Amino acid sequence: MTESVILEKLATLWPEIIMISGACICMVVGLSPKQAVRRSVVWITGLALAVAGLLLVAPHFGWWAGETSGGAAGLATAMFVRLSVILLGLLLWLTSWGVPDLLPATQVAEAAAAQGRPFNPSMVCRGEYFAFFLFSLTGAMLCASANDLVWLFLALELTSLPTYIMVATGRNHMAAQEAGLKYFFLGALSVAIFLYGFSLVYGATGTTVIVSTQLQPVSIAGYVAGLQGEFPPLLATGLLLSLVGLAFKIAAFPMHFYVADVYQGAATPVTALLAFVPKMAGFVSIMLLLSVIGWPLPVPVMWVLWIMAAVTMTVGNVLGLLQNNVKRVLAYSSIAHSGYLLVGIVAGPTTSAGTLGQGLAAVLFYIVVYGLATIGAFSVLGCLRVNGEEAQTYDEISGLSRRYPGLALLMLISILSLIGLPPLAGFVGKVYLFGSAISGSFIGLMVVAAINTAVSAVYYLRIIGACYFGESRIKIELVATRAGRLSAGLAAIAVLVLGFRGGWLVEATREATRSVSVVDVDTQPQVAAPDHLSSE
C-alpha cells in the first residue's frame, strides 16, 4: 500500500482520530496534581464524543467537506454504526459520569489530597477509565469501516482490550478481579480462535482484503464469487472459526460462559458498556465476514448459525430463570438477545416484497433498541446503593417504586422494551426480526424465538414485580448522580419514541444495509477469480 492510500484512508477517519486524541489527553490530564484539572476528564470525554459526532455528520449537512469512511460494509452501514456508537456512547458517558470518583482507590487518594498530603496519581484511575472508555468506542467504530482482515482484527481488539481493564479497574472486590481475569483469558482464547480463522481464510484466498471494486488487489469476496458456489474446506473452516471466535464478542453460544460472572463483577456502568459496544462490534464484523459469501447463506454455514441462534437464546433465557442477581439476569438476557439478533443474520437480506424482509437492517435496528433499553436498565441499577454497595439482587431492589417511583418507572419502560411488549421500541424490533425470519422461510427459527420471548418474560417480570410489588426491607440509597438518572431517562424516552415513531430509524437501517445486499447480489458475478489462485 502506498503512502497516499494510507493518508487517504486516514482522512476519512477524523472522528476516530479525535476520539483517540481525546483518550490520550484524558490519560495525561487524569494525573494532574490539581483537583479541578483532574476532574475535567469527564468533560474532555464528552467533548471528544460530541466533536467526533459532529465531524461524522458534518459532511452530510455540508458543514465540512470531509470524507467519511466506507469500508467493506459500505458507506451507509459504516455511517450508521459509527453514529449509533457515538450517540449511545454519549448515554454511556452519562451513566459512567461519577463512576471513577466512587471507586474506593480514588476516594482514598482524593481524601489524602484533601488533607494536604501530596496527591498520589497511581491510586486514581479517573483518567484511565475515560481513556479506555473512548478507546473501546473507537474500536467499535473502526470495525464498521474495516475492509481488511488485519484492520478488522485490530479494531476488534481495540474494542475489547480496554474493557478487560475497565472490568477490574480500581475495585478491591475479589469478584471484580476474578471477572477481569476471566474476561481477559477467555477473550484471549477467542482472539486466538478467530485469528486462526482469519489466517485460514488468508491461506485459502491469498488476500486479506474483504471486498474490492477492482480486480487488483484481489479480494476475498472476489475469490468467493469465482468459486461458483463450491467452497474449499480451508475457507469454510476459516470462516466458521472466525464466527466462533466472534461469538465471544457478541456473547453467543458456545462462547457465552464468561458473561454472567463478568457482568456481575464489573461496575454497573461498565456492564452497560459491555452489553452494547462489543456486541455492536461483533455483529458488524459478522455481517462483514458473511457478506463475502452472501445471502442466502450456503447450507453448512446457515445451519451452524441457525443452531447457534436457537441454542444461544434458549441457554440465555433458561439460565436467566435461575438467577437471583439482577445483573446476572440482565447478563443472561444479553445472551438471549444475541440469539434473537442471530436470527436476523441467518435470514439476511431476502428478496421478499416489502421492507420487513431485511434481516441485516433488522439486526442494526434491534441492536440499537436493545442497547437503549439495556443501558436504561443498567443506569437505574447504577444509581442505587445498598449499604454502600451496588444494589444487585431482587431483594435489594424490592419496593423500589415506593421509594423512587421515577426510577422504578424508567426501569419498567426499559424492561418492557426488552420483553418486546408493544408499543415500545423492542416490539418494533421484534416485528422487524421475526418478519425477516418469515421472509427467509425460517419459520422454525421464528417459532423458537417466539417461545423464547415468552420464557424471557418470566425473569423480566420478576424484576418488575420486585420493583412494584415488593416491600422494601433493605434501605436503598440513591447515589448523588444526576447524570445516571438523565441517561436512564433519555434511554426510556428514546425507547418510547422509537416505539411510536420508529419509521425513520427503520428507513435508516434499510438504507444502511442496502449496500451490503448490493455487494453480494450485484457485484458477485462481475468479479472473476484471480488466475494465479485458481491454478494453484
Place this chain on the structure above:
Amino acid sequence: MNWLLDLMLVLLLAMPLLSGVVLVLLPDLTKSMVRVFSLLATLATFVLSLIGACFFDWSNPAALSFVKSVEWVGAFGLQFGFGVNAISMWLVLLTTFLMPLVVLGSFSAIQDRVKEFFLWLLILESAMLGVFVATDIVFFHICFEFTLIPLYFLIGIYGSAQRLKAARVFFLYTFTGSMLTFSGLLYVAWRCDWVFSIATLYELAPQRLSEIEQAWVMGAMLAGFAVKVPLFPLHTWLPLAHTEAPTAGSVILAGVLLKLGTYALLQLAIPIAPIAADQFAPIIGLLAVVGILYAALICWVQKDIKKLIAYSSVSHLGFCVLGMFAFNAEGMAGSVMYMINHGLSTGALFLCVGMIYERFHTRQMSQMQGLAQIMPVWSFFMVFFCLASVGLPGLNGFVGEFLTLLGAFRAKYVLGPPYAVMAGFGLIFAAIYILFMVGKVVFGPLKVPRVENGHCLSCDLNLREIVTLTPLAAGCLWLGLQPSFILDTLTEPLEKIVEHLPQRTAVAHYTVDYPRIEVRMHMPMAQATKHAGL
C-alpha cells in the same frame, strides 16, 4: 361535528389515556378527588361512545364506520387503523358501560395507592377499546398484549393473599399464547405480501393459504385466543387470577377481557383460516362441551363464592365458543349475545361478591348464611344476577344460552344434536350450583362471620353501591326482553365472517330465525310483524 365523527374512535381511545395522564400530572389530589375524577373520565368515555353509537351507520352494520388510519411505521406498512362494525360497536359500548360502574364499585375497596389504581384502570380501558376498534392486525395485537400490563399491576398490587403468583401466572400464560398467535399473524401477513389490514386479509388469506397452512395458522391463533377465552384445557390460569384480583379486576376480566378471546376468534381466526375453522370445529366444539360440564362440576364443590363464579365463567364461555363454531345464524348471533350478557351478569356477580368481601373480609360460603335477613337489597341483586346468569327466561342469560344451543343443535355438518344435548346438561348443573350457593348464602338462618373491627356488621348496601348495581340489573332485564335490538344488527357482519367458509357449512340462504323466539318473549307487535316479514 364532522371532525368529531372523523376522530371518533381516536378520541374514544385517547380519552381514558389522556385522563390518566392528567391524573398523574395533577398534584395534591385527595383520594376522593381522584375517585371522582376517574368516574367522570370513564363517564365521559361512555357518553362519547354513545354519541358514536348514535352516528353509527346502523343501516349497513357490516361495513366499518368511523374509519381512520394514523401512520405508524410506514416503512413496514404498519398503521394504527381504526374502524368499527356492529359487533365491535356493541362490545365497545359494553366496555365503556362497565368501566364507570367498576370505578364506582372500587370507591371504598381501594384505600392504598389510589391514584395508581385508577391510572391502571384508565390505561386498561384504552387498551381494551383498542382491541375492538383495531382494523390492522398488528395494532390489534398491540392492544391485545398491552391489556396484560395494567391487569398485571392491578392483580399484583391490589389483589388478595396469593396475588403475586396469580399475576405472574396470568401474565405468562397469556403472553406465551399470544407470542405464538403473533407468529401466526405475521405468517399470514407475509403470505399476503405483508398486508396488515384485516379487511384485506379477509379476501386474500383464504385464497393464498393452503389447507395445511390454514391449519397451522389456526393452531397458532388458538394458542393465544383459546387461552384468553379460556377454552377447556387452557383455563387453569383463570380461577387463580379471578379469585386473587381485586373486585374491579375480576369484573373487567370477566366482563371484557375474556371477550377479547372470543371476539378475536370470531373476527380473526374464523375468516382468515376458514377451511381450518371448518375442520377444527368438531374438536373445538368438543373442548367447549367438556369445558362446560367440567367447569360446572367444579363449581359444584367450591367453597369460595368468588371461585365459584370464576369457574362458572369457564363454563359459560364454553357456550359462547360452541355457538360460534356452529357457523349458523342462531349459533353465531347467540354467541355474540352471550359475550354481552355474560359481561353484564357475571360482572355484576363479582361486584356483589366484592361488596360482601368488603363487609366481612371473607368469601367462604360456610361462614355466612341467611344474609337476606340483614341485607335485603344486596340479596335482591344477588338473586337477580344469579338468575340472569343461569338463564331464566326473561333475563338476558337465556337469550344467549338458548340461541347457542339451538345453533349447535341445528348445525348440519360441523356440530350437531349430540353437542347440544351434552351442553344442555351444563344448564342443569348451572342451575344446581348457582341455586345451591344462593340457598346457602342468602337464605336460611342467619349466620354472619366475626369481623374484627366490627364495622358494617348489619349494614345493607349504601346508595353508591345501589347506583353501581342498578344499571347492570336494568341492562340484564332490557336485553332479556328486547334482544332483537342487538340481534338484528348482527346478521350482516356475521354473514361476512362466514363468507369464505366451505360451501357445505355456510348455508347459502342465510335466513335469520329469531322471530319465533322474540314473539315468545312478548315482543311489541309492530316489531314482531316486521320480523315475520323477513
